[in-house]
Amino acid sequence: METIFLMNSLWVMVGAVLVILMMGGFILLETGSTRMKNAGHIAGKTILTFGISSIIFWAVGYGLIFGEGNPLIGLSDFFYSGYDVEGLALSGSVFFLFQLAFAGISLTIAFGGFAERAKLGAYLVFAVLFSVIVYPPIAHWIWGGGWLAEHGKQDFAGSTVVHLTGAMAAFAATLILKPRIGKYNKDGSANNLAGHNQVFTALSVLILWVGWFGFNAGSTVSVDGAFFGFVAMNTNLAAGAGVIAAMIISWIVMGKADVPMMLNGALAGLVAITASCAFVDTWAAVLIGFISGILVFYSIRFFEKKGIDDPIAALSVHGTAGIWGTLSTGFFATPELATIGEPGLFYGGGLHQLGVQALGVVSSGAFAFIVSFILLTIMKAVMNGLRVTEEEEIIGLDMSEHGSYGYPEMVKAEKTAISSEPKLKF
Amino acid sequence: MNNYLEIRRFRDDQIIWVSRNHFQLNQLHDEIITSVITLSIQQIAERYGPIPCPFTFFMMGSAGRFEQSLWSDQDHGIIYQKQGTEINEYFLALGKEISKGLQIAGYVYCEGGVMASNPLWCKSISQWRQQLDNWLLDSSWELIRQLLIFIDGRSLYGDASFLESLKMEVYHTIHKENLLKKLLSNTLHLKKGIGILGQILVETHGHHSGSLNIKEKALFPYVNAIRLLAIKENIFETSTLSRLEKLPEFELSTIKRKLYTQQFLKLLNIRLSLAKPDNYENSHYISIVSLSKKQKEEVKEILKNGAALYRYVRNLVEKEDI
CATH class of the missing domain: 1.20.120 (Four Helix Bundle (Hemerythrin (Met), subunit A))
Incomplete structure (x- = not known):
């Protein structure tokens, strides 16, 4: 066996492990950003739905994406058994595992829109449907030799395929599920249902940040020329710029360096650079990350104002930043790095690549949103509603869906606690 | 006025007329609070006999600063001249009665318990002196905060000199012990x-x-x-x-x-x-x-x-x- 084949396999295996570990990041992100009465449920269902997604990906997902078929869908290689693929310079099973991890991440992002109010059953059914009907077509279009790939769409590691797809499903879910109890007042003003643990949220960002080296740098799927180093460097720069930008903008506009906002800034930088990390120069990576940190700030405020309750900011972090990241190569892709498609607007490529990117965003985003919306509407009718009852929502999904609290002592203590702090009299 | 509800009605009738004038509004508040105090004193005298010794009832917070808005919560205390178990109980009962009366008259209870119904804010002058010394010497964050509340105190009823002499001592200690930065x-x-x-x-x-x-x-x-x-x-x-x-x-x-x-x-x-x-x-x-x-x-x-x-x-x- 050739050394390069083995090294490629080893590197992508490392990438797959890192991406699967990002699930841990999402568990901390989602639980940290929500209330403690739902923590056990959120943590547990993340593992459960990754399990479902894995099995579905093996049975049909992989074949629908990478199988032989037409520009719209793949139609072979179902129940993949680990054989090597012709023309692929790494182990087929390693490649499979790497792709499986991406499908799992996209589903987890979609479930951000379900947080704190959807029935467990809704998670189970949608996990199957999303993994068959929503994710594979888009992944096939862009990565599986489908019609967008033929157009030269640049989406290196999945700003569109993984993040925008997940975010659009989350968007459909949050519209159908409606806001959580207590999120909005009668006059339309929003309350801050603060997450219960900012340390979890910060740790989640660190885990995701590191995991992203697998996500982006691993997407080179080869060690050739050690190009993964450059991709990882761009990834890190964008995350750094994102966190700084979000801190600055929240400080300017709100007068304080908001912690959840800074953390979302880092994630937005990572999401945005996912499409462009292999196609742009380092200075552009910094700029792309910086702009996404600002976009995510305004996007979160926009959705909240519009009455769309997005507990973990999935729409803004993965949707808005995903769109921006995909479009960014249309501006910044350099002639040397644009191995797929054309150089961007700022490198004499004109509007061509920007148009291709926009077409990709619109078609993929619209497909993910419309199909998810239809699926969830049917599920709602068939399953007698997607949402837990009011009483269940108030006692928490830990209790209603699983029968025990993630923090038994804490939730009890919270119920009896009386807050009293000394105030200066006015 | 014979009962607290009547005072409340008086308040509701009158407050509209002064609601745009800061000084008249605060005079009205003083007037309302004073009638509550007067009525409470009568009630307590009927139950427990006449007032045992001179005292002062003082307001703190926005009322102490003559800066109340249309609504405010109640912040107040009592300083009395002599001490003894029965006297302590008498004034605490008076404090509770006033507090109840103010609540009925439209002043919500103070969440932090800064009220003469709380033994912490209802004391003889010598007990007060001791307590203020403790606050100054201990100078923990919470006690300094209480001290700042006390400094905004303004006598509304009774012998104002009790409050003045205590404040004078407090100021003296603050300067002697260089506590200004601590207060800041x-x-x-x-x-x-x-x-x-x-x-x-x-x-x-x-x-x-x-x-x-x-x-x-x-x-x-x-x-x-x-x-x-x-x-x-x-x-x-x-x-x-x-x-x-x-x-x-x-x-x-x-x-x-x-x-x-x-x-x-x-x-x-x-x-x-x-x-x-x-x-x-x-x-x-x-x-x-x-x-x-x-x-x-x-x-x-x-x-x-x-x-x-x-x-x-x-x-x-x-x-x-x-």
Whole structure:
């Protein structure tokens, strides 16, 4: 066996492990950003739905994406058994595992829109449907030799395929599920249902940040020329710029360096650079990350104002930043790095690549949103509603869906606690 | 007036007429509170006999500073001359009766328990002396905060000299022990009311989204800063305006004094004219979108000047040699 084949396999295996570990990041992100009465449920269902997604990906997902078929869908290689693929310079099973991890991440992002109010059953059914009907077509279009790939769409590691797809499903879910109890007042003003643990949220960002080296740098799927180093460097720069930008903008506009906002800034930088990390120069990576940190700030405020309750900011972090990241190569892709498609607007490529990117965003985003919306509407009718009852929502999904609290002592203590702090009299 | 409900009705009838005039409004509050006290004294005398010794009932918080809005919670205490178990119990009963009466008359209970119904705020003069010494010497954050509340005390009924002599001793100790910086650090946290782009920083969540918390962001800086200067200069007045008036030139130049007086007056008027008057909680907020351009500029000026005054006082106190 050739050394390069083995090294490629080893590197992508490392990438797959890192991406699967990002699930841990999402568990901390989602639980940290929500209330403690739902923590056990959120943590547990993340593992459960990754399990479902894995099995579905093996049975049909992989074949629908990478199988032989037409520009719209793949139609072979179902129940993949680990054989090597012709023309692929790494182990087929390693490649499979790497792709499986991406499908799992996209589903987890979609479930951000379900947080704190959807029935467990809704998670189970949608996990199957999303993994068959929503994710594979888009992944096939862009990565599986489908019609967008033929157009030269640049989406290196999945700003569109993984993040925008997940975010659009989350968007459909949050519209159908409606806001959580207590999120909005009668006059339309929003309350801050603060997450219960900012340390979890910060740790989640660190885990995701590191995991992203697998996500982006691993997407080179080869060690050739050690190009993964450059991709990882761009990834890190964008995350750094994102966190700084979000801190600055929240400080300017709100007068304080908001912690959840800074953390979302880092994630937005990572999401945005996912499409462009292999196609742009380092200075552009910094700029792309910086702009996404600002976009995510305004996007979160926009959705909240519009009455769309997005507990973990999935729409803004993965949707808005995903769109921006995909479009960014249309501006910044350099002639040397644009191995797929054309150089961007700022490198004499004109509007061509920007148009291709926009077409990709619109078609993929619209497909993910419309199909998810239809699926969830049917599920709602068939399953007698997607949402837990009011009483269940108030006692928490830990209790209603699983029968025990993630923090038994804490939730009890919270119920009896009386807050009293000394105030200066006015 | 024969019962508290009658006082409440009197309040409801009268308050509309003075609701736009800060001074008349606060006089009315004084009048209402005094009638509650008078009635409570009668009630207690009927139950437990006549008052055993001279005492004073004093208001703190916004009432102490003669700066109440339409609504305020009750903050008050009692100092009495003699002590003894029965006397203590007598005045505590009086404190409870007044507190109950004020509640009926439209003044919500103080969440922090700063009320004469609480033994902490209802004591003989010698017990008070001891307690204040403890507060000063211990000088923990919480006790200093209580001390600052006490310093805004204003006698409303009975022998005002009890309160004055205690305050004099407190001021004396503060200067002797160099505690001014300690007092400063207790109220050092300033909630920003204005962003670096000069925009007003409003609430982003909850029922008051889009509104400015005028109490914390506009009133606090003025009140806290001027209280510190008043302590520094041994001024016994409690209202921010009269404290300002008494400040000597070397502490605050006439020009600045005039500016801050005018700004604070404007603030009091804006609060009365713009804050939603329906209850205690709402009366601390003004909706920014409903302001005219001119009003918005005025609010910004007030916020900027409040922050500047606070910085000035902070520098002044921090420069003091220990």
